[in-house]
Amino acid sequence: MNTASRLLLFATGLILVFGLMFLAGRALVPESTVATWTRQAEESSAAHEETMAPELHTGGSHEGAEAGGPAIGGLSLEEDGYRLGPIEAPEQAGKPGELSFRVYGPEGKPLTDFAVAHEKQLHLIAVRSDGSGFQHLHPEPDNPTGNWSVPVTWPRGGTYRVFTDFTPAGEPGRNLVLGRNTEVAGKVTPVPRPLSSRDTVDGFSVSIDGKFEAGESEPLTVTVTRGGQPETRLQPYLGAYGHLVALREGDLAYLHVHAEAGPEEHGSDEGGHSHAEPEAGPEIRFVAEPPTPGRYLLYLDFKVEDRVHTAEFVLEAK
Numbered sequence: 150m151n152t153a154s155r156l157l158l159f160a161t162g163l164i165l166v167f168g169l170m171f172l173a174g175r176a177l178v179p180e181s182t183v184a185t186w187t188r189q190a191e192e193s194s195a196a197h198e199e200t201m202a203p204e205l206h207t208g209g210s211h212e213g214a215e216a217g218g219p220a221i222g223g224l225s226l227e228e229d230g231y232r233l234g235p236i237e238a239p240e241q242a243g244k245p246g247e248l249s250f251r252v253y254g255p256e257g258k259p260l261t262d263f264a265v266a267h268e269k270q271l272h273l274i275a276v277r278s279d280g281s282g283f284q285h286l287h288p289e290p291d292n293p294t295g296n297w298s299v300p301v302t303w304p305r306g307g308t309y310r311v312f313t314d315f316t317p318a319g320e321p322g323r324n325l326v327l328g329r330n331t332e333v334a335g336k337v338t339p340v341p342r343p344l345s346s347r348d349t350v351d352g353f354s355v356s357i358d359g360k361f362e363a364g365e366s367e368p369l370t371v372t373v374t375r376g377g378q379p380e381t382r383l384q385p386y387l388g389a390y391g392h393l394v395a396l397r398e399g400d401l402a403y404l405h406v407h408a409e410a411g412p413e414e415h416g417s418d419e420g421g422h423s424h425a426e427p428e429a430g431p432e433i434r435f436v437a438e439p440p441t442p443g444r445y446l447l448y449l450d451f452k453v454e455d456r457v458h459t460a461e462f463v464l465e466a467k
């Protein structure tokens with residue numbers, strides 16, 4: 150027998166032995182354990198792919214993004230060592246006051262360096278647990294203490310979820326959404342939230358259309374009209390013609406919804422150069438990916454005549 154044949158025989162033997170071990174493993178180890186191993190292997194390979202991939206990572210939840218699923222955040226006050234400290238806020242409904250907090254970095258010190266995203270270092274969303282009383286605020290930082298504050302008035306009593314949406318400086322792509330509850334005294338009457346893809350706000354009629362399916366990344370189109378006429382005087386707000394926040398009903402998981410847009414996509418002049426402005430309405434396009442079936446509460450901020458208006462929708466993902 151020559152060397153090559155001997156090696157071949159050896160290799161065949163190895164394959165046979167490993168094959169038998171694999172079969173034995175299958176037979177002796179419970180299915181659930183095998184499933185865990187398989188999942189861990191898939192996760193680690195996905196994580197590896199992510200480090201290789203050059204694209205911007207845009208998720209609040211890294212786990213979701215690593216598994217290739219939709220990115221959600223806001224379910225925890227801590228992520229990747231970053232922590233949202235206690236919220237100081239008015240305890241009574243209807244009383245103007247100040248909301249303040251600190252964000253702590255992985256070393257436990259108040260974080261003072263934030264990257265600007267959508268024109269701000271930090272975006273704050275507050276909403277009551279039933280989805281009512283939505284507010285989108287921009288607190289001011291007080292450095293070097295790391296304290297953030299913003300005036301606030303709670304419309305009604307109840308439990309409010311406060312989301313801080315930010316990207317630590319020097320960590321491009323690491324967008325974090327940390328959430329924390331705060332209690333407000335006052336009578337609590339839950340507000341019913343029927344399904345609705347249309348809203349009327351400050352004289353504007355706003356509708357939202359598109360496929361909205363669990364696990365699918367699909368475009369959503371918002372159309373703004375006033376007095377039956379298309380509204381074409383939308384003004385840029387936070388770097389786009391609209392800003393959409395989507396929360397999952399039940400746990401208020403915070404979904405990242407991205408404005409699809411971009412001047413390049415709208416203007417295509419012959420010179421190959423495109424300096425056309427994106428259209429200022431009546432349509433605004435977004436891409437959303439609901440992670441699970443169920444209902445989602447959507448809040449669209451748009452700006453006309455220097456005023457920001459918020460339209461609200463409730464969509465069901467199949």
Ligand SMILES: [Cu+2]
Binds near residue numbers: 271272273285286
């Ligand atoms: Cu904001």
